[in-house]
């Protein structure tokens with residue numbers, strides 16, 4: 001757990017996936033040679049020659065509220081187009097409780113964007129029905145993301161298999177009246193603010209947390225691996241708008257280096273978060289000395 005003023009930050013891990021280096025088109029042996037001394041073993045596995053993607057949920061506790069940021073892949077979901085998330089059967093709910101989070105009393109769920117690995121535990125299977133996992137929470141969701149994922153609107157031309165995520169993990173939240181639809185820039189609670197970080201997904205939102213003069217920034221998938229701190233123009237193959245993703249990454253890196261804010265990305269390996277420091281003309285990664 002990380003203390004940020006009066007706030008507490010922790011995480012619940014669903015699964016750690018092997019991520020082929022083809023995640024980054026410009027990946028080369030030369031880049032690996034230059035960076036392996038810090039990338040292995042936490043961000044790169046030498047034996048299997050893969051990167052890692054941690055699939056996790058961030059927990060932000062203020063003195064009054066429990067906030068969940070993104071909800072991993074979820075159990076029992078039919079994912080024909082995302083085999084890595086097809087019919088998962090993890091003990092995520094048990095881990096959530098072990099981390100001191102009772103789903104029944106979570107106040108807010110912030111969905112940074114609506115990709116398959118960020119919305120799964122929005123719902124759980126109850127008999128044949130998908131029901132909200134966090135029944136008393138406001139689910140904060142971007143209007144832009146809803147528009148582009150809705151099979152009746154922006155996603156109409158996408159393959160039907162891609163609609164499952166919306167249908168089993170987003171629609172039940174809307175139907176239950178739990179969605180708080182936002183534009184991407186909003187003060188949610190004292191010290192908890194949404195900031196737009198579009199590109200990887202059109203409506204992707206970051207969460208800025210401030211307490212006791214300290215700042216943390218949940219940046220979702222602005223970066224998948226800290227190698228992108230050294231190569232800010234590297235997008236992942238999952239970035240939907242490549243130019244905008246680069247522009248946002250440049251802004252986030254500049255902001256992080258200038259303010260010294262703790263950066264909490266969606267998928268980094270251990271210790272899962274850290275700081276961006278200026279180094280020559282570019283940046284370097286300083287892993288957090290405290291593990292959330």
Ligand SMILES: [Zn+2]
Nearest residue numbers: 115117221266
């Ligand atoms: Zn992701």
